[in-house]
Amino acid sequence: MNSLILLIILHFRRFFNLRQLIKTYCIITFLSTHLFIAVSTSLAQPISLKLLGDFEEGWSHHWMARKFTSGFTHYEVVEEDGNLVLMAHSKRSASGLWHMLDIHPGKVGKISWRWKVAKSLSNKKEKKKRGDDYAARLFVVFEPHFLNWKTRAICYVWAGHEPVGRVYRNPYSKSVATFVIESGNEQSGQWIFEERDYIEDYRNYFGEAPEMVSAVAVMSDTDNTGEETKAWFDDIVLKLSEPEHERK
Secondary structure, eight states, rough: OOHHHHHHHHHHHGSSOOOHHHHHHHHHHHHHHHHHHHHHHHHHHHEEEEEOOOOOGGGGEEEEESSSSSOOOEEEEEEEEEEEEEEEEEEEEEEEEEEEEEEOOOOOOEEEEEEEESSSOOOSSSTTTOOOOOEEEEEEEEEEEETTTTOOOEEEEEESSSOOOOOEEEETTEEEEEEEEEEEEETTSSSSEEEEEHHHHHHHHHSSOOEEEEEEEEEEEEEEETOOOEEEEEEEEEEEESSOOOOO
């Protein structure tokens, strides 16, 4: 770049004296170099996308309901200690709220959120289809699209029986990895902050890095066990290593 700047300045040397040429060269070189560094540093800094938590007017337009069985889980925004949060009430139902995205993550890919459950489920068959229920779930969905059953996803759950740290495939789809983040009732009724590196989790489970994040979803489901519970979600934030486009 410096050579190109010098050639341009020399081309116009007949219009400037030597001192002006040298001064111009130094100024342009300084600005171009520092501008490049500033832009590179800016792109390298992680950015955050807050997907849930502000609950401003129209927030629900970004979240669509998807029902898995005959019953809908009831979702509503409620106030708790002066703060607005999303509450899910599941009674023999299974539906989630989905936020569609179109993000190609860089090297940094984390998701953080807060959640709480009234109680975990008494279900002890969480690895079986008849026991695939959780008081609270948070999905990160990857390419190509969540309506395709071959779509890969990571499902972070508040389990009733399986211990924290356990990772296993969803009984309905080998493309969905279940990560147990909380378990049991020891912390029921308390807000818990979570943060996961979903790129690392994806790579560890599927053996490669994800190409695209297509959705984030929350869910409380009790259709298989016939139980009833409530869960609350707040402050869902995606962190990325560079700005990416989000589909509206």
